[in-house]
Amino acid sequence: MKDRLHNYSKMYHNIELNYIYKPVFISKERYADKANFLSFIEDYRGKTILDLFASQKKELIRIRNPKKRLTDAEVEQRYSEWAVGKNPDTEGHWIYYPWSERLLHVVAEEEFIELRTTRNHYKITPAEQKTLAERSIGIIGLSVGHSVALSMATERTCGRLKLADFDTIELSNLNRIRTGLHNIGVNKCIVTAREIAEIDPFLTIECFPDGITKENLDGFLLDGGKLDILVDECDDITLKVKCRNRAAQLAIPVVMETSDRGMLDVERFDLEPERPIFHGLLRDIPLENFEHISEEDRLPFVIRIVNVINASKRGRASLVEVGQSISTWPQLASAVTLGGGVVTDVCRRILLNQFDESGRYYVDIEELIGNKLKKAEVAVPGNPFDPFDVQEAIRIADSLPVGQPSEIIDEAVLKDIVNAACYAPSTGNDQPWKWLYRNGRLHLFHDRYRSYSFGDFDQIASNISFGAAYENLVLKSNEADLHIHAELFPLGQESTLIAVITFAGNGAGVNTQPVFSPQSVAAIFERNTNRNPSTAVQVSANELEALRTAAESVEGARFHYFDEREHMMALAEIIGECDRIRLLNPSGHRDFVQREMKWSPAEAENSRDGIDIRTLGMSKGQMTALSIIRDEEIVQALKNIQGAGALVDVARNSVKTASALGMITMPKYDYEDFFWGGVSMQRFWLKAEELQFAIHPLISPFYLFPRVTKGNGAGLDEAESSKLRDLREKFMRLVPFEDNIAEVFLFKLASAPRPEIKSYRLPLEETLFIVNLQ
Numbered sequence: 001m002k003d004r005l006h007n008y009s010k011m012y013h014n015i016e017l018n019y020i021y022k023p024v025f026i027s028k029e030r031y032a033d034k035a036n037f038l039s040f041i042e043d044y045r046g047k048t049i050l051d052l053f054a055s056q057k058k059e060l061i062r063i064r065n066p067k068k069r070l071t072d073a074e075v076e077q078r079y080s081e082w083a084v085g086k087n088p089d090t091e092g093h094w095i096y097y098p099w100s101e102r103l104l105h106v107v108a109e110e111e112f113i114e115l116r117t118t119r120n121h122y123k124i125t126p127a128e129q130k131t132l133a134e135r136s137i138g139i140i141g142l143s144v145g146h147s148v149a150l151s152m153a154t155e156r157t158c159g160r161l162k163l164a165d166f167d168t169i170e171l172s173n174l175n176r177i178r179t180g181l182h183n184i185g186v187n188k189c190i191v192t193a194r195e196i197a198e199i200d201p202f203l204t205i206e207c208f209p210d211g212i213t214k215e216n217l218d219g220f221l222l223d224g225g226k227l228d229i230l231v232d233e234c235d236d237i238t239l240k241v242k243c244r245n246r247a248a249q250l251a252i253p254v255v256m257e258t259s260d261r262g263m264l265d266v267e268r269f270d271l272e273p274e275r276p277i278f279h280g281l282l283r284d285i286p287l288e289n290f291e292h293i294s295e296e297d298r299l300p301f302v303i304r305i306v307n308v309i310n311a312s313k314r315g316r317a318s319l320v321e322v323g324q325s326i327s328t329w330p331q332l333a334s335a336v337t338l339g340g341g342v343v344t345d346v347c348r349r350i351l352l353n354q355f356d357e358s359g360r361y362y363v364d365i366e367e368l369i370g371n372k373l374k375k376a377e378v379a380v381p382g383n384p385f386d387p388f389d390v391q392e393a394i395r396i397a398d399s400l401p402v403g404q405p406s407e408i409i410d411e412a413v414l415k416d417i418v419n420a421a422c423y424a425p426s427t428g429n430d431q432p433w434k435w436l437y438r439n440g441r442l443h444l445f446h447d448r449y450r451s452y453s454f455g456d457f458d459q460i461a462s463n464i465s466f467g468a469a470y471e472n473l474v475l476k477s478n479e480a481d482l483h484i485h486a487e488l489f490p491l492g493q494e495s496t497l498i499a500v501i502t503f504a505g506n507g508a509g510v511n512t513q514p515v516f517s518p519q520s521v522a523a524i525f526e527r528n529t530n531r532n533p534s535t536a537v538q539v540s541a542n543e544l545e546a547l548r549t550a551a552e553s554v555e556g557a558r559f560h561y562f563d564e565r566e567h568m569m570a571l572a573e574i575i576g577e578c579d580r581i582r583l584l585n586p587s588g589h590r591d592f593v594q595r596e597m598k599w600s601p602a603e604a605e606n607s608r609d610g611i612d613i614r615t616l617g618m619s620k621g622q623m624t625a626l627s628i629i630r631d632e633e634i635v636q637a638l639k640n641i642q643g644a645g646a647l648v649d650v651a652r653n654s655v656k657t658a659s660a661l662g663m664i665t666m667p668k669y670d671y672e673d674f675f676w677g678g679v680s681m682q683r684f685w686l687k688a689e690e691l692q693f694a695i696h697p698l699i700s701p702f703y704l705f706p707r708v709t710k711g712n713g714a715g716l717d718e719a720e721s722s723k724l725r726d727l728r729e730k731f732m733r734l735v736p737f738e739d740n741i742a743e744v745f746l747f748k749l750a751s752a753p754r755p756e757i758k759s760y761r762l763p764l765e766e767t768l769f770i771v772n773l774q
Helices: 001-016 035-041 053-063 072-083 109-120 127-134 142-155 173-174 188-199 216-222 237-249 297-306 312-321 333-351 391-399 411-421 457-479 520-525 541-551 565-584 588-594 601-607 622-629 632-640 645-655 670-688 701-710 718-734
Strands: 048-051 093-099 100-107 136-140 158-165 203-207 229-232 253-255 264-267 359-361 434-440 440-446 482-488 497-505 558-562 659-666 694-697 743-749 768-770
Touching: 001 093, 035 158, 048 229, 053 100, 053 109, 093 188, 109 127, 127 333, 136 142, 142 158, 142 333, 158 188, 173 359, 173 520, 188 203, 216 237, 229 237, 229 333, 237 253, 237 264, 237 297, 253 333, 264 333, 297 312, 297 622, 312 622, 312 632, 391 434, 391 440, 391 497, 411 434, 411 457, 411 520, 411 768, 440 457, 457 482, 457 497, 457 520, 457 670, 457 701, 520 670, 541 558, 541 670, 558 565, 565 588, 565 632, 565 645, 565 659, 565 701, 565 718, 588 632, 622 645, 659 670, 670 694, 670 743, 701 718
Parallel strands: 048 100, 136 158, 136 229, 158 203, 229 253, 434 768
Antiparallel strands: 093 100, 253 264, 264 359, 434 440, 440 497, 482 497, 558 659, 659 743, 694 743
């Protein structure tokens, strides 16, 4: 029992010791004479005793005689002369450091400061040093702040430091915080204060080991005299906003360093009390928005505050990985050390009235010291096809046999029919079709200049789009009491001619495609890709049968439906990994950034193709991450670290809110089956639109898998090919079909609000060409 009580007592003593950061100045009375001194020293037997007094006194003799380089013998003589009639043991200060159990003997305070700051002269004059000694600085956040505090203490930029951080030292902090393993588990500001005390015990330090709260913010800023400068190095956005607002009210300047590109913020609220915080970057956001910020909303605020476009490439890449492969924003010891020096320098000049401006500044080492010659960009194949040539299309049309006669139709009716066809879906909304009406026949051509992309391997995506466009054409023609006959791929799959279409009136005995309902025609223009936040709803047996019937009305088409949650999430993982491979591939990334995505409403309106970023249905955090990975260098950095896991999360989160996942397949992997698969897809999609279901294509696996199953890894590096083969194997264990079929359409089915913004379509005059013989 006695041993146990002793252990408990020792444990509580150690816990209490973890909060001690002030050295103990031994009372002069304890060592006023020789007898007292001997008694006092006996009390510290077993502790480490370092008598530094004589060495410091001799160093002081040297610095006070700068005109003559004194020899060691001369210094010893002058020290001996000073010591006559004195007991050096009782001079100066004896100071005890409880956390390290060291007892030190040093010179008197004024001599200590004189000696400690002598090498500052005359970058800092003695008069300036005295001015600085009267100043107070508060530091919130002791990671970067640790370097700042130690730099300030070492330089003696101020006489009083307030330190605040609720966190403790962990091993992962030691990549940038210069301290020892023995400090793991000790509060960061306590560790910092101790290290400062071991440099200069005469500096006044006050710690706030519980961090800054609403209750103690004013005490931190005002108690003991208003701070002269607040240094913000904390991670909490809410606190950043609160402390700035209060600092502005109290006319306290704020300095912040981010340890990325040496970015430094100076906000002189002492000179500009009405100045908006963060240079106005958050001007349009109500203050209440910063209360209880979710992790999802945190990233967009960070982006605005640091103006991420100016962050380093590696910094931006890392930002995307926070919450994925890393837990927090990375900081390097070199950058943190640089930041400590920069903040110290700027604060000193503010305190000495040598710098009185606000602003954002960069001390970018990579920019100042870096390769002057730019590295060659990753080679991405250019578009090998020429823009669509109407004259060449006419030549091809005129070279065909005359065939069966076609009814000449009114130009307005023709335009309505083709316009409906153009409302079909296409990959990246590339609209790969061109229509030539010549002498009563409508010719569908493949505009390969528009469709050429990483996503259109083997022209699979385009052929599916042509099938969907053809279905729209049939429905709109039937509405106009016209039936059509189509000859598909009359010149083979290598030709750009996809179909030759003839028209006939009702009762003409023409082979036609089945029509489902008049509502299908209206649904053509209502159909959309719905990426909005969705809800999983029950799909009734009748609804499911209607969807299946629509998809399988095309001969050979098969509709596959997955609503078991574990099965769906396994597929989501594969979809997300395929999305990731596609976006990190140089060609896939360039297609996505430069070809598909329209990054502003004006860009979408002007181009009339591609995907309007507003239609993605993404959260603020996801949109922010997407804006970051527009940069090719950042994507290459993410690829090198096998990052961008957020893309997998997007797929997972999307599927979590799905009623089901579905797939449409055709029997054979050939161009005609993909065409008819497009017809099946469109019939299904229009029926889903009638039933008010949201359809979100998740198509990347179907466009990537053929690159390894048919194309021997075309356009992929070895790592991408290997990963896709693994994903393909997992996929085939989850789906009930053979390997050599046409995998046409993979989608999410759910309930979601209708998109307010729909994809644009090219003007009809750029798509339809009516050229008849005179």
